[in-house]
Amino acid sequence: MHTSRTLIVPLFAIVAALGLGACGDDDDVAAGPSTDSGEESVGADVVEYGSECSPVGEDLEAEAEETVAIQLADYAFVPADVTVAPGVVTFAATNVGEEAHELAFLPGGGEVPLTQDGAPDEEALAEAGAFELEAFPAGEDCNATYDLEPGEYTLFCIVEAADGETHYEKGMAGTLTVG
Numbered sequence: 001m002h003t004s005r006t007l008i009v010p011l012f013a014i015v016a017a018l019g020l021g022a023c024g025d026d027d028d029v030a031a032g033p034s035t036d037s038g039e040e041s042v043g044a045d046v047v048e049y050g051s052e053c054s055p056v057g058e059d060l061e062a063e064a065e066e067t068v069a070i071q072l073a074d075y076a077f078v079p080a081d082v083t084v085a086p087g088v089v090t091f092a093a094t095n096v097g098e099e100a101h102e103l104a105f106l107p108g109g110g111e112v113p114l115t116q117d118g119a120p121d122e123e124a125l126a127e128a129g130a131f132e133l134e135a136f137p138a139g140e141d142c143n144a145t146y147d148l149e150p151g152e153y154t155l156f157c158i159v160e161a162a163d164g165e166t167h168y169e170k171g172m173a174g175t176l177t178v179g
């Protein structure tokens, strides 16, 4: 299959590779996943997280059998519950809120895994095969096209609000049923 999976999976692959490659004398230093996503760097060449649309699966879009219009609001998906047939689906997302939002997918459904301190558990998300349309600004449109396997998926946005809570904690979650 040709499912497009973005940042989370490559990051996990890198972490896994580092883990496997670190079988030397001092591998106890390399505990835990890297938190360096690159997106929060302050370098001049780095695009600020959430500052622009990064479409997903544009090469697949012509093959889409279905297009789902979904609004990303503060703090909800509209509609929150989506059902599609398996195959190539385009999500035409519109950010109707005042904050940047993302559209992330957790295969298998259920709650988004959190770490002990309540932050999203990026490693567990990667292991679950989570994928996402990265956060993009208020007022913009952004498309993501995936070749979806049957099953349940949780839709979520874990952008952090000004008060430190994630949008997910504020209720920005939904379900996708592919079947």
Ligand SMILES: [Cu+2]
Binding pocket: 075, 100, 101, 102, 157, 158, 159, 167, 168, 172
């Ligand atoms: Cu959000």
